[in-house]
Amino acid sequence: MNTEQLAQLTWLKSSYSGDEGGECVEVAPDATAIHVRDSKEHDGPQLAFPRSVWSGFVASLGRNRI
Template structure:
């Protein structure tokens, strides 16, 4: 799997995230995966999930399963 470097991705926070610098994650969609990182540790590790797994995760969130 080709994982791009963090500076090559367009990162954004959820509209539900507050602007006070609290506990937030950022995501960056790619053609094959969704990258996830801690907004306070932008140069730190990141996770990459296949789009199908990310979609399933969001669906479960919407159903209150997570």
Template structure:
């Protein structure tokens, strides 16, 4: 997949300047992740199931605070 064809989304929690966050681009089997400040920089690609497990863990850890 050509990553320039992906639709990227920033978190609704990012600051008003919008440059202190990550962006993700979901596809059916893979979640692509990049630094919002480095759009042409390195990117991660993780299986969608692994991303879902990470988000569930982060939500659970955040609720425990």
């Protein structure tokens, strides 16, 4: 994905994230991946996960509660 395409992503922050500047992430879905970035560093590094990997990660969150 090139810089122009990355700039067009619509970023979403969790409703659990506050405005206090804690450890929050934002996600932006596209046709093939889920992009993740630090909510305080919009121009910083980003990760991209295939949708199937992200779905597995999210599903495992509910199963592995401590």
